[in-house]
Amino acid sequence: MATVLIVEDEDLLRETLSRYLTYEGHDVIAAAAGYEAMEAGFDAEPDVLIADWMLKDHIHGLHVSEVFRALSPEMSTILITGFPSRDLLEECDRCCVSRLLEKPFDLKDLQAAVDAALADASLREDLGPPIAAIAVSSEGRLEFSSSRAAELIREAGLPSEPVSLEDLIEGEALSLLARSEDDWVEARVRNAREDVWLMRARRRPGQVGWLAVLCPLEEEQRRSDPRVRILLDIRSGITNRTLDDHGPVIVVECDGVVRRLLVSQIERVGAICYPNDDLQSALRLLAAEPRARTVLVDFALAGSDMASWISQIRAVRPNASIIGTGGIGSEADLLSQGVSAVLRKPWRLNALLDAIEQER
Numbered sequence: 001m002a003t004v005l006i007v008e009d010e011d012l013l014r015e016t017l018s019r020y021l022t023y024e025g026h027d028v029i030a031a032a033a034g035y036e037a038m039e040a041g042f043d044a045e046p047d048v049l050i051a052d053w054m055l056k057d058h059i060h061g062l063h064v065s066e067v068f069r070a071l072s073p074e075m076s077t078i079l080i081t082g083f084p085s086r087d088l089l090e091e092c093d094r095c096c097v098s099r100l101l102e103k104p105f106d107l108k109d110l111q112a113a114v115d116a117a118l119a120d121a122s123l124r125e126d127l128g129p130p131i132a133a134i135a136v137s138s139e140g141r142l143e144f145s146s147s148r149a150a151e152l153i154r155e156a157g158l159p160s161e162p163v164s165l166e167d168l169i170e171g172e173a174l175s176l177l178a179r180s181e182d183d184w185v186e187a188r189v190r191n192a193r194e195d196v197w198l199m200r201a202r203r204r205p206g207q208v209g210w211l212a213v214l215c216p217l218e219e220e221q222r223r224s225d226p227r228v229r230i231l232l233d234i235r236s237g238i239t240n241r242t243l244d245d246h247g248p249v250i251v252v253e254c255d256g257v258v259r260r261l262l263v264s265q266i267e268r269v270g271a272i273c274y275p276n277d278d279l280q281s282a283l284r285l286l287a288a289e290p291r292a293r294t295v296l297v298d299f300a301l302a303g304s305d306m307a308s309w310i311s312q313i314r315a316v317r318p319n320a321s322i323i324g325t326g327g328i329g330s331e332a333d334l335l336s337q338g339v340s341a342v343l344r345k346p347w348r349l350n351a352l353l354d355a356i357e358q359e360r
Helices: 011-023 034-041 061-071 086-094 107-119 147-155 173-179 217-224 226-231 256-268 279-288 299-316 331-336 349-357
Strands: 003-007 027-031 048-052 076-081 099-102 132-137 142-145 185-188 196-203 209-216 249-252 273-276 294-298 321-326 341-344
Touching: 003 011, 003 034, 003 061, 011 027, 011 107, 027 034, 034 061, 048 061, 048 107, 061 076, 061 226, 076 107, 086 099, 099 107, 132 147, 142 147, 147 209, 173 185, 173 196, 196 217, 209 217, 209 226, 217 226, 226 256, 249 256, 249 279, 249 299, 256 273, 256 349, 273 279, 279 299, 294 299, 299 321, 321 349, 331 341, 341 349
Parallel strands: 003 027, 003 048, 048 076, 076 099, 249 273, 249 294, 294 321, 321 341
Antiparallel strands: 132 142, 132 209, 185 196, 196 209
Protein backbone atom coordinates (compact mmCIF):
# COMPACT_ATOMS: atom_id res chain seq x y z
CA MET A 1 0.00 0.00 0.00
CA ALA A 2 1.01 3.66 -0.20
CA THR A 3 1.30 6.89 1.75
CA VAL A 4 -1.35 9.22 0.33
CA LEU A 5 -1.59 12.95 0.99
CA ILE A 6 -5.07 14.43 0.42
CA VAL A 7 -5.54 18.19 0.02
CA GLU A 8 -9.22 19.10 -0.15
CA ASP A 9 -10.95 22.12 1.40
CA GLU A 10 -14.44 20.58 1.45
CA ASP A 11 -14.58 18.96 4.89
CA LEU A 12 -17.07 16.21 4.04
CA LEU A 13 -15.29 15.19 0.83
CA ARG A 14 -11.88 15.24 2.53
CA GLU A 15 -13.15 13.01 5.33
CA THR A 16 -14.89 10.66 2.87
CA LEU A 17 -11.77 10.24 0.74
CA SER A 18 -9.59 9.75 3.82
CA ARG A 19 -11.83 7.07 5.30
CA TYR A 20 -12.16 5.22 2.01
CA LEU A 21 -8.44 5.11 1.25
CA THR A 22 -7.63 4.19 4.86
CA TYR A 23 -10.12 1.30 4.58
CA GLU A 24 -8.32 0.26 1.37
CA GLY A 25 -5.12 -0.05 3.38
CA HIS A 26 -3.30 3.19 2.61
CA ASP A 27 -1.60 5.47 5.13
CA VAL A 28 -3.49 8.74 4.71
CA ILE A 29 -2.51 12.29 5.61
CA ALA A 30 -5.22 14.91 5.09
CA ALA A 31 -5.09 18.70 4.87
CA ALA A 32 -7.58 21.43 4.06
CA ALA A 33 -5.23 23.90 2.33
CA GLY A 34 -1.98 24.06 0.40
CA TYR A 35 0.40 25.24 3.11
CA GLU A 36 -1.27 22.98 5.65
CA ALA A 37 -0.52 20.10 3.27
CA MET A 38 3.12 21.14 2.99
CA GLU A 39 3.46 21.14 6.76
CA ALA A 40 1.58 17.87 7.22
CA GLY A 41 3.32 16.01 4.42
CA PHE A 42 6.75 17.62 4.26
CA ASP A 43 8.68 14.86 6.01
CA ALA A 44 6.24 12.05 5.13
CA GLU A 45 7.43 11.74 1.51
CA PRO A 46 4.00 10.74 0.14
CA ASP A 47 3.77 8.27 -2.74
CA VAL A 48 0.60 9.86 -4.11
CA LEU A 49 -0.81 13.36 -3.79
CA ILE A 50 -4.55 13.81 -4.27
CA ALA A 51 -5.22 17.52 -4.56
CA ASP A 52 -8.21 19.66 -5.39
CA TRP A 53 -7.34 22.26 -7.98
CA MET A 54 -9.19 25.11 -6.21
CA LEU A 55 -8.05 25.58 -2.62
CA LYS A 56 -8.81 28.27 -0.06
CA ASP A 57 -5.44 29.92 0.17
CA HIS A 58 -3.18 31.60 -2.37
CA ILE A 59 -1.83 28.38 -3.85
CA HIS A 60 -3.79 25.71 -5.71
CA GLY A 61 -3.45 21.96 -6.17
CA LEU A 62 -0.98 22.10 -9.05
CA HIS A 63 1.28 24.37 -6.99
CA VAL A 64 1.27 21.82 -4.19
CA SER A 65 2.09 19.07 -6.68
CA GLU A 66 5.00 20.98 -8.20
CA VAL A 67 6.56 21.65 -4.79
CA PHE A 68 6.22 18.06 -3.58
CA ARG A 69 7.55 16.73 -6.88
CA ALA A 70 10.61 18.98 -6.39
CA LEU A 71 11.10 17.46 -2.93
CA SER A 72 10.14 13.88 -3.79
CA PRO A 73 10.42 13.30 -7.57
CA GLU A 74 8.95 9.78 -7.27
CA MET A 75 5.58 11.09 -6.07
CA SER A 76 2.56 10.89 -8.39
CA THR A 77 -0.33 13.36 -8.50
CA ILE A 78 -4.07 12.95 -8.94
CA LEU A 79 -5.83 16.27 -9.46
CA ILE A 80 -9.55 16.60 -8.75
CA THR A 81 -11.72 19.43 -10.02
CA GLY A 82 -15.23 20.40 -10.89
CA PHE A 83 -13.99 22.81 -13.55
CA PRO A 84 -11.94 21.06 -16.24
CA SER A 85 -10.77 23.34 -19.01
CA ARG A 86 -8.33 23.25 -21.90
CA ASP A 87 -5.85 25.37 -19.91
CA LEU A 88 -6.07 23.05 -16.93
CA LEU A 89 -5.59 19.95 -19.07
CA GLU A 90 -2.51 21.53 -20.64
CA GLU A 91 -1.15 22.41 -17.20
CA CYS A 92 -1.77 18.85 -16.01
CA ASP A 93 0.23 17.55 -18.95
CA ARG A 94 3.04 20.01 -18.25
CA CYS A 95 3.13 19.02 -14.58
CA CYS A 96 2.97 15.28 -15.42
CA VAL A 97 -0.23 14.76 -13.45
CA SER A 98 -1.09 11.07 -13.41
CA ARG A 99 -4.88 11.43 -13.46
CA LEU A 100 -7.45 14.24 -13.58
CA LEU A 101 -10.70 13.27 -11.84
CA GLU A 102 -13.74 15.40 -12.54
CA LYS A 103 -16.20 15.90 -9.68
CA PRO A 104 -18.42 14.13 -8.91
CA PHE A 105 -16.59 10.83 -9.20
CA ASP A 106 -17.11 7.35 -7.82
CA LEU A 107 -14.83 6.17 -5.01
CA LYS A 108 -13.92 3.12 -7.07
CA ASP A 109 -12.64 5.52 -9.74
CA LEU A 110 -10.45 7.09 -7.09
CA GLN A 111 -8.95 3.75 -6.08
CA ALA A 112 -8.33 2.91 -9.74
CA ALA A 113 -6.58 6.27 -10.16
CA VAL A 114 -4.38 5.60 -7.11
CA ASP A 115 -3.45 2.15 -8.42
CA ALA A 116 -2.63 3.61 -11.84
CA ALA A 117 -0.60 6.45 -10.31
CA LEU A 118 1.49 4.00 -8.30
CA ALA A 119 2.12 1.83 -11.35
CA ASP A 120 2.71 4.54 -13.95
CA ALA A 121 6.41 5.32 -13.55
CA SER A 122 6.48 7.00 -16.97
CA LEU A 123 4.89 10.08 -15.41
CA ARG A 124 7.68 10.46 -12.88
CA GLU A 125 9.68 12.65 -15.19
CA ASP A 126 12.23 15.35 -14.45
CA LEU A 127 10.27 18.56 -13.86
CA GLY A 128 13.33 20.65 -13.05
CA PRO A 129 16.12 20.57 -10.47
CA PRO A 130 15.06 19.12 -7.12
CA ILE A 131 14.92 21.43 -4.10
CA ALA A 132 17.42 21.06 -1.25
CA ALA A 133 15.13 21.65 1.73
CA ILE A 134 15.68 21.04 5.44
CA ALA A 135 13.48 21.28 8.51
CA VAL A 136 15.17 22.76 11.59
CA SER A 137 13.69 22.79 15.09
CA SER A 138 13.61 25.96 17.19
CA GLU A 139 16.66 24.55 19.05
CA GLY A 140 18.57 24.02 15.81
CA ARG A 141 18.10 20.25 15.41
CA LEU A 142 17.86 18.90 11.87
CA GLU A 143 14.53 17.10 11.66
CA PHE A 144 14.34 16.36 7.93
CA SER A 145 16.42 16.69 4.78
CA SER A 146 15.10 16.25 1.25
CA SER A 147 17.01 13.93 -1.06
CA ARG A 148 18.72 16.89 -2.74
CA ALA A 149 19.71 18.37 0.64
CA ALA A 150 21.19 15.02 1.68
CA GLU A 151 23.10 14.97 -1.61
CA LEU A 152 24.50 18.46 -0.97
CA ILE A 153 25.62 17.37 2.48
CA ARG A 154 27.42 14.33 1.06
CA GLU A 155 29.05 16.38 -1.71
CA ALA A 156 30.40 18.80 0.91
CA GLY A 157 32.04 15.93 2.82
CA LEU A 158 29.94 16.57 5.93
CA PRO A 159 28.66 13.90 8.35
CA SER A 160 26.12 11.67 6.62
CA GLU A 161 23.68 12.00 9.54
CA PRO A 162 24.13 15.53 10.92
CA VAL A 163 22.30 16.26 14.15
CA SER A 164 22.04 20.04 14.01
CA LEU A 165 22.36 22.96 11.61
CA GLU A 166 25.65 23.83 13.33
CA ASP A 167 27.04 20.54 12.00
CA LEU A 168 26.59 21.99 8.51
CA ILE A 169 27.41 25.70 8.66
CA GLU A 170 29.80 27.89 10.60
CA GLY A 171 28.96 30.72 12.97
CA GLU A 172 25.75 31.37 14.89
CA ALA A 173 23.53 29.01 12.91
CA LEU A 174 20.20 30.03 14.49
CA SER A 175 20.96 33.74 14.13
CA LEU A 176 21.80 33.20 10.45
CA LEU A 177 18.64 31.17 10.00
CA ALA A 178 16.53 33.92 11.53
CA ARG A 179 18.10 36.51 9.20
CA SER A 180 17.34 34.31 6.23
CA GLU A 181 13.61 34.77 6.87
CA ASP A 182 13.90 38.21 5.24
CA ASP A 183 16.29 37.48 2.39
CA TRP A 184 18.81 35.01 1.03
CA VAL A 185 22.00 34.88 3.10
CA GLU A 186 25.39 33.31 2.55
CA ALA A 187 26.20 30.38 4.85
CA ARG A 188 29.78 29.13 5.02
CA VAL A 189 29.87 25.36 4.95
CA ARG A 190 31.72 23.64 7.80
CA ASN A 191 34.22 21.81 5.59
CA ALA A 192 37.86 22.13 4.56
CA ARG A 193 36.99 23.90 1.31
CA GLU A 194 34.85 26.47 3.11
CA ASP A 195 32.16 26.16 0.46
CA VAL A 196 29.32 28.69 0.49
CA TRP A 197 25.62 27.91 0.34
CA LEU A 198 22.80 30.38 -0.10
CA MET A 199 20.01 29.91 2.45
CA ARG A 200 16.46 31.22 2.75
CA ALA A 201 13.93 30.14 5.38
CA ARG A 202 10.43 30.66 6.71
CA ARG A 203 9.03 30.02 10.15
CA ARG A 204 6.84 26.98 10.49
CA PRO A 205 3.41 27.49 12.10
CA GLY A 206 3.43 27.66 15.88
CA GLN A 207 7.04 28.88 15.98
CA VAL A 208 8.22 25.25 16.15
CA GLY A 209 11.19 25.86 13.86
CA TRP A 210 12.06 26.69 10.29
CA LEU A 211 11.79 25.29 6.82
CA ALA A 212 14.88 26.29 4.85
CA VAL A 213 16.18 25.91 1.30
CA LEU A 214 19.88 25.59 0.49
CA CYS A 215 21.64 26.06 -2.83
CA PRO A 216 25.34 26.26 -3.73
CA LEU A 217 26.58 29.77 -4.50
CA GLU A 218 27.27 28.77 -8.10
CA GLU A 219 23.57 27.86 -8.49
CA GLU A 220 22.19 31.17 -7.25
CA GLN A 221 19.70 31.29 -10.13
CA ARG A 222 17.72 28.69 -8.17
CA ARG A 223 16.54 31.52 -5.93
CA SER A 224 14.00 32.52 -8.58
CA ASP A 225 12.61 28.98 -8.97
CA PRO A 226 8.80 29.37 -8.64
CA ARG A 227 8.64 26.15 -6.61
CA VAL A 228 11.09 27.56 -4.07
CA ARG A 229 9.06 30.76 -3.89
CA ILE A 230 5.88 28.78 -3.20
CA LEU A 231 7.52 26.53 -0.61
CA LEU A 232 8.94 29.51 1.29
CA ASP A 233 5.90 31.74 0.69
CA ILE A 234 7.95 34.44 -1.03
CA ARG A 235 5.43 36.67 -2.76
CA SER A 236 7.46 39.64 -3.99
CA GLY A 237 9.55 39.39 -7.13
CA ILE A 238 10.74 41.96 -9.62
CA THR A 239 8.66 44.45 -7.65
CA ASN A 240 8.40 44.81 -3.88
CA ARG A 241 4.63 45.01 -4.12
CA THR A 242 2.45 42.05 -3.23
CA LEU A 243 -1.24 41.15 -3.30
CA ASP A 244 -1.42 39.89 0.28
CA ASP A 245 -4.83 38.44 1.18
CA HIS A 246 -6.20 39.20 -2.26
CA GLY A 247 -8.81 36.83 -3.62
CA PRO A 248 -8.28 34.80 -6.79
CA VAL A 249 -8.13 36.66 -10.09
CA ILE A 250 -10.22 35.35 -13.01
CA VAL A 251 -8.70 35.93 -16.46
CA VAL A 252 -10.60 35.73 -19.77
CA GLU A 253 -8.01 36.02 -22.53
CA CYS A 254 -7.86 34.60 -26.06
CA ASP A 255 -4.07 34.54 -26.41
CA GLY A 256 -2.54 31.51 -24.68
CA VAL A 257 0.85 33.20 -24.28
CA VAL A 258 -0.72 36.23 -22.62
CA ARG A 259 -2.83 33.99 -20.36
CA ARG A 260 0.28 32.18 -19.15
CA LEU A 261 2.09 35.48 -18.61
CA LEU A 262 -0.80 36.88 -16.59
CA VAL A 263 -0.91 33.74 -14.47
CA SER A 264 2.82 33.78 -13.75
CA GLN A 265 2.93 37.48 -12.88
CA ILE A 266 -0.22 37.54 -10.73
CA GLU A 267 0.74 34.40 -8.82
CA ARG A 268 4.28 35.69 -8.30
CA VAL A 269 2.92 38.60 -6.27
CA GLY A 270 0.64 36.56 -4.08
CA ALA A 271 -2.74 35.78 -5.67
CA ILE A 272 -4.13 32.71 -7.40
CA CYS A 273 -5.00 33.22 -11.07
CA TYR A 274 -7.59 31.12 -12.92
CA PRO A 275 -7.21 31.46 -16.73
CA ASN A 276 -9.99 30.92 -19.27
CA ASP A 277 -10.41 31.42 -23.00
CA ASP A 278 -14.20 31.79 -22.89
CA LEU A 279 -16.73 33.65 -20.76
CA GLN A 280 -18.88 30.70 -19.68
CA SER A 281 -15.95 28.88 -18.06
CA ALA A 282 -15.01 32.09 -16.26
CA LEU A 283 -18.57 32.54 -14.98
CA ARG A 284 -18.65 29.00 -13.58
CA LEU A 285 -15.37 29.61 -11.74
CA LEU A 286 -16.62 32.95 -10.47
CA ALA A 287 -19.78 31.35 -9.13
CA ALA A 288 -17.79 28.61 -7.38
CA GLU A 289 -15.16 30.91 -5.87
CA PRO A 290 -16.76 33.51 -3.58
CA ARG A 291 -13.40 35.13 -2.80
CA ALA A 292 -12.82 36.14 -6.43
CA ARG A 293 -13.66 39.78 -7.02
CA THR A 294 -11.30 40.72 -9.86
CA VAL A 295 -11.92 39.72 -13.49
CA LEU A 296 -9.60 40.57 -16.38
CA VAL A 297 -11.39 40.52 -19.74
CA ASP A 298 -9.71 40.72 -23.14
CA PHE A 299 -11.94 43.25 -24.89
CA ALA A 300 -10.78 42.00 -28.28
CA LEU A 301 -12.21 38.59 -27.33
CA ALA A 302 -15.46 40.12 -26.06
CA GLY A 303 -15.74 42.44 -29.06
CA SER A 304 -19.16 44.04 -29.48
CA ASP A 305 -20.51 41.85 -26.65
CA MET A 306 -18.38 43.60 -24.01
CA ALA A 307 -21.36 45.29 -22.35
CA SER A 308 -23.22 41.96 -22.25
CA TRP A 309 -20.16 40.22 -20.77
CA ILE A 310 -19.90 42.85 -18.05
CA SER A 311 -23.60 42.40 -17.22
CA GLN A 312 -23.20 38.62 -16.97
CA ILE A 313 -20.15 38.94 -14.73
CA ARG A 314 -21.92 41.40 -12.43
CA ALA A 315 -24.97 39.15 -12.30
CA VAL A 316 -22.71 36.56 -10.65
CA ARG A 317 -20.53 39.00 -8.65
CA PRO A 318 -22.19 42.45 -8.38
CA ASN A 319 -19.16 44.06 -6.75
CA ALA A 320 -16.59 42.62 -9.17
CA SER A 321 -13.72 44.79 -10.33
CA ILE A 322 -13.66 44.23 -14.11
CA ILE A 323 -10.46 45.20 -15.90
CA GLY A 324 -10.51 45.43 -19.68
CA THR A 325 -7.23 44.39 -21.30
CA GLY A 326 -6.14 44.89 -24.90
CA GLY A 327 -4.15 46.94 -27.33
CA ILE A 328 -6.85 48.78 -29.27
CA GLY A 329 -10.20 50.37 -28.56
CA SER A 330 -11.47 53.57 -26.97
CA GLU A 331 -10.80 53.74 -23.24
CA ALA A 332 -13.76 56.08 -22.78
CA ASP A 333 -16.07 53.61 -24.54
CA LEU A 334 -14.84 50.75 -22.37
CA LEU A 335 -15.27 52.72 -19.15
CA SER A 336 -18.76 53.74 -20.22
CA GLN A 337 -19.64 50.04 -20.60
CA GLY A 338 -18.81 49.39 -16.96
CA VAL A 339 -15.19 48.28 -16.73
CA SER A 340 -13.36 49.48 -13.63
CA ALA A 341 -10.06 50.07 -15.42
CA VAL A 342 -8.36 49.59 -18.78
CA LEU A 343 -4.99 47.83 -19.01
CA ARG A 344 -3.21 48.42 -22.30
CA LYS A 345 -1.07 45.74 -23.93
CA PRO A 346 1.86 45.49 -23.62
CA TRP A 347 1.46 46.17 -19.92
CA ARG A 348 4.02 46.39 -17.14
CA LEU A 349 3.64 44.55 -13.85
CA ASN A 350 3.14 47.71 -11.80
CA ALA A 351 0.38 48.83 -14.16
CA LEU A 352 -1.29 45.44 -13.72
CA LEU A 353 -1.05 45.74 -9.93
CA ASP A 354 -2.40 49.30 -10.04
CA ALA A 355 -5.43 48.09 -12.00
CA ILE A 356 -6.07 45.16 -9.66
CA GLU A 357 -5.63 47.18 -6.47
CA GLN A 358 -7.61 50.28 -7.37
CA GLU A 359 -10.95 48.79 -6.25
CA ARG A 360 -9.66 47.26 -3.01
